Amino acid sequence: MQLDDKQLKQFREDGFLLLRNFATQERCAKILQAATQHIEHQVAPVETEGEYNLTSNTTLRRLRQVYGRDELFQKWMREPKIRGILEQVLDDTPILTLAHHNSIMTKMPHRSTETCWHQDKRYWSFQNDNLVSVWLALDSEHADNGVLKFIPASHKIDFEPKCFDERDCFCPKSSKNQELIKTAMQYDLDAGDIVIFHCRTLHYATQNFTDKPKISFVYTVRGRQNLPIEGTRSATYDEIEL
Ligand SMILES: O=C(O)CCC(=O)C(=O)O
Numbered sequence: 001m002q003l004d005d006k007q008l009k010q011f012r013e014d015g016f017l018l019l020r021n022f023a024t025q026e027r028c029a030k031i032l033q034a035a036t037q038h039i040e041h042q043v044a045p046v047e048t049e050g051e052y053n054l055t056s057n058t059t060l061r062r063l064r065q066v067y068g069r070d071e072l073f074q075k076w077m078r079e080p081k082i083r084g085i086l087e088q089v090l091d092d093t094p095i096l097t098l099a100h101h102n103s104i105m106t107k108m109p110h111r112s113t114e115t116c117w118h119q120d121k122r123y124w125s126f127q128n129d130n131l132v133s134v135w136l137a138l139d140s141e142h143a144d145n146g147v148l149k150f151i152p153a154s155h156k157i158d159f160e161p162k163c164f165d166e167r168d169c170f171c172p173k174s175s176k177n178q179e180l181i182k183t184a185m186q187y188d189l190d191a192g193d194i195v196i197f198h199c200r201t202l203h204y205a206t207q208n209f210t211d212k213p214k215i216s217f218v219y220t221v222r223g224r225q226n227l228p229i230e231g232t233r234s235a236t237y238d239e240i241e242l
Helices: 005-014 025-040 049-053 071-077 080-090 175-181
Strands: 016-019 046-048 060-063 094-107 115-118 131-137 194-198 203-205 214-223 239-241
Touching: 005 016, 005 080, 025 060, 025 071, 025 094, 025 131, 025 214, 046 049, 049 060, 071 094, 071 214, 080 094, 080 131, 080 194, 080 214
Parallel strands: none
Antiparallel strands: 016 194, 046 060, 060 094, 094 214, 094 239, 115 203, 131 194, 131 214
8 A cells, every 4th residue: 555645745744644544343352352451460561650751650551562462462563455555655674663653552541641742752763754554543532632743844843952841751841842732632432443653743632531551552663774873773673674
């Protein structure tokens, strides 16, 4: 499958692109069922809310390293239908990097927390920023359960370091940052919708205000020429050429 010129232009301009109904309902239901088993048993490795925001909150935030956990997950991350699209947006051969987003993300009812405005590249060490992530909604995602919000064209801005705090969150109190945050966009998602977003695109999610967990799948690919930097976490996990 390929993006048409309009879609590719939109991705390049905005730094994110929504593709509706990309995965079937049946596939999402099966992935969700498998993910739920791992979530219920807190199968390691996981990240808690407390590890993310430096508190004592032990609520699950994400299942890490999901590629090797279940064939269903692996097949989704190697889905041939998306390969051509990833090649277009990266303008290079897509390489699945298992070091970072290789996760089932959760927003648990009542005890989940806000995800600050951030660029994913904050924790990553590659030669350049030619990386994108693929977010798959496994169920509906909307304002009440913490759907992602994105700031269009933020991937093109060279921010000064002072725009970010010590956790590399984009400071929401700065009036200049607030102006940009006002331009944020969000789409309600249904199971099977995907969003492809650039590693510099600022994004954010509230906590989940509903009684039902929000569970999503996210993985990252880099362009083949964009190598991870030796000696960093980004270089310590397997990679798969798609
Ligand atoms: O909290 C979420 O749903 C988004 C997570 C996210 O953007 C991240 O961990 O990079």
